[in-house]
Amino acid sequence: MSLTTFSTERVSERVGRDADLPAKITIPYLSNKKTLRRPITAVTAYDYASARLVDEAGLDLVLVGDSLAMVMQGHENTLAVTMDEMLLYTRGVRRALRRALLVADMPFGSYQTDDREGVANAVRFVKEAGAEAVKLEGGRERKDLVRRMVDAEIPVMGHLGLTPQSVHRMGGYKVQGKTMEAIDELRTDAFALEEAGCFAIVLEGMPRELARIVSEELKIPTIGIGAGPDCDGQILVLHDLMNMTFSTPAKFVRRYADVAGVMREALGEYRQDVEARTFPSDAESYHLSSEMRELMAVSAEAR
Numbered sequence: 001m002s003l004t005t006f007s008t009e010r011v012s013e014r015v016g017r018d019a020d021l022p023a024k025i026t027i028p029y030l031s032n033k034k035t036l037r038r039p040i041t042a043v044t045a046y047d048y049a050s051a052r053l054v055d056e057a058g059l060d061l062v063l064v065g066d067s068l069a070m071v072m073q074g075h076e077n078t079l080a081v082t083m084d085e086m087l088l089y090t091r092g093v094r095r096a097l098r099r100a101l102l103v104a105d106m107p108f109g110s111y112q113t114d115d116r117e118g119v120a121n122a123v124r125f126v127k128e129a130g131a132e133a134v135k136l137e138g139g140r141e142r143k144d145l146v147r148r149m150v151d152a153e154i155p156v157m158g159h160l161g162l163t164p165q166s167v168h169r170m171g172g173y174k175v176q177g178k179t180m181e182a183i184d185e186l187r188t189d190a191f192a193l194e195e196a197g198c199f200a201i202v203l204e205g206m207p208r209e210l211a212r213i214v215s216e217e218l219k220i221p222t223i224g225i226g227a228g229p230d231c232d233g234q235i236l237v238l239h240d241l242m243n244m245t246f247s248t249p250a251k252f253v254r255r256y257a258d259v260a261g262v263m264r265e266a267l268g269e270y271r272q273d274v275e276a277r278t279f280p281s282d283a284e285s286y287h288l289s290s291e292m293r294e295l296m297a298v299s300a301e302a303r
């Protein structure tokens, strides 16, 4: 275990004392942000350390996305991750967050086959992992399920457009909503999710013009990813914005840091230092007390 400790005062605690910002982000607060036309800030996180940094940075919402199947587990798409795995990652993130709203992503297969099972799995996220809301993909076909979850007191976030769990149906990760028919379908889906009780909808991989229309038409906030700047908020996959994905970024990704570069350099230096025996130094070593050293020397002489 690392002997390094985090500073005791978190940025989130300082933020909480700011008269303008709440100590805890809630769903009503996010709705109000839309009314006030203040952008919702969101990002994914999957583990304690990065979630803590996200919280300290003052973002509104953390999604434990099923994208973890790709960026944390190395799968080629999001389909393989299981409920139990999602719960494990969500618990780590829960321990890190004090201010941001925690949303857990319902993994593929956990809600598509049976509404009762879907509600039961959503309950698990709240009860066993401390999630404050769940996210699921799909439109009209999820209306009943969303209603049942909301009736069970579980806030639900929708997800429309490029929905990664439909990768096989879509024939790859393709921008959606480009024809008149697709635009109409997506708008109908968005209204259906709002009516069913979703508190927000992620709009992924669609023309900005469509995302703007949907954002203007809905009362609930939209959170965009690859959907242009006119959504009520933005979300990115943490590993994309930090350059931790080992692939060419999609058009909509802005890289804010080169964490892979920093880690490569640090690990290369560490390896060199170990090989050259310059790590650890004497100052980085624990020592016996002088009395103990003397005792050791005496007993060595006696041997």
Ligand code: KIV
Binding pocket: 044, 063, 064, 065, 066, 067, 068, 105, 159, 202, 204, 225, 235, 237
């Ligand atoms: O799983 C995920 O990271 C997501 C975001 C892309 C919204 O669903």
